[in-house]
Amino acid sequence: MKTRIITGVGLFVAICTVLMLSGFEWFLNTVVALLCVAAVFEIYRATGAKDNRALFAVSCVAAAVLPYIAVPYYEYITAVLFAAAVVLFTCLMAKNKQIHSIHPALSALIALFIICFYKTMTAIRSEKFGFFTLTLAVVICNVDDIAAYFVGKGCGRHKLAPVISPNKTVEGSIGGVVCSVAVFLAVGFALDKAGVVSVNYGRLAVYLAIASVIGQLGDLSMSAVKRIAGIKDYGRLFPGHGGVLDRFDSLMFVLPFTYLFCSVTGPIFS
Numbered sequence: 001m002k003t004r005i006i007t008g009v010g011l012f013v014a015i016c017t018v019l020m021l022s023g024f025e026w027f028l029n030t031v032v033a034l035l036c037v038a039a040v041f042e043i044y045r046a047t048g049a050k051d052n053r054a055l056f057a058v059s060c061v062a063a064a065v066l067p068y069i070a071v072p073y074y075e076y077i078t079a080v081l082f083a084a085a086v087v088l089f090t091c092l093m094a095k096n097k098q099i100h101s102i103h104p105a106l107s108a109l110i111a112l113f114i115i116c117f118y119k120t121m122t123a124i125r126s127e128k129f130g131f132f133t134l135t136l137a138v139v140i141c142n143v144d145d146i147a148a149y150f151v152g153k154g155c156g157r158h159k160l161a162p163v164i165s166p167n168k169t170v171e172g173s174i175g176g177v178v179c180s181v182a183v184f185l186a187v188g189f190a191l192d193k194a195g196v197v198s199v200n201y202g203r204l205a206v207y208l209a210i211a212s213v214i215g216q217l218g219d220l221s222m223s224a225v226k227r228i229a230g231i232k233d234y235g236r237l238f239p240g241h242g243g244v245l246d247r248f249d250s251l252m253f254v255l256p257f258t259y260l261f262c263s264v265t266g267p268i269f270s
Helices: 002-020 025-047 054-070 074-094 102-128 130-155 169-195 201-229 251-263
Strands: 158-161 163-168
Touching: 002 025, 002 130, 025 054, 025 102, 025 163, 025 201, 054 102, 074 130, 074 201, 074 251, 102 130, 102 251, 130 163, 130 169, 130 201, 130 251, 158 169, 158 201, 163 169, 163 201, 169 201
Parallel strands: none
Antiparallel strands: 158 163
């Protein structure tokens, strides 16, 4: 527990630093590239597809290079890949007991999801008031996770996905969503009253409710891959927390949702 707490504090400081310096595009692109390379390495190692050297090399190069490149029709590509990811991971979760391995081609597709979805971090930050939107997307994952854990520990009775993640409960999941909505509506109200930003409360409430569910979907999705691969954690990069895909699994899904939500409905902050 001590190691987990120390690592958690270090991650908190690192995340705050990245958010504060995210206005420098080259810096944020570099962070995204490092995140993508580490995550791609983890998914290939977990599924055993790392032995396919050509496919692994192509994915690693894409992870290192694409965050710096402007991709044509990126919004539409993200929408298609996000829909595909939801369908794919829903199937993996539903048939978790029947699937015993991940094909290298499927590993490459998941790697593509990882690269495209983490890359949306830069697109979100580039928008007006993007700092607040990006911070919201990053922090909501942590608040939802912490709230779901404590509510689940306190009054969780019904298992949410016993095969994939035995410790998660329906009560914890609902508690995570409710707490996230309440906390961030309160924070939004405080920022609005302080004159820092103007908040579209209806848009914010809808975003918070859906983003919390999407974050939990991301968590369960990457857990489903771990169960199929027969591993406990994706890595040891963060002692006590696992690897990139253990710590930032929810964020991988919340980021593209945030980008697409704001593109369709308009900005949350103004």
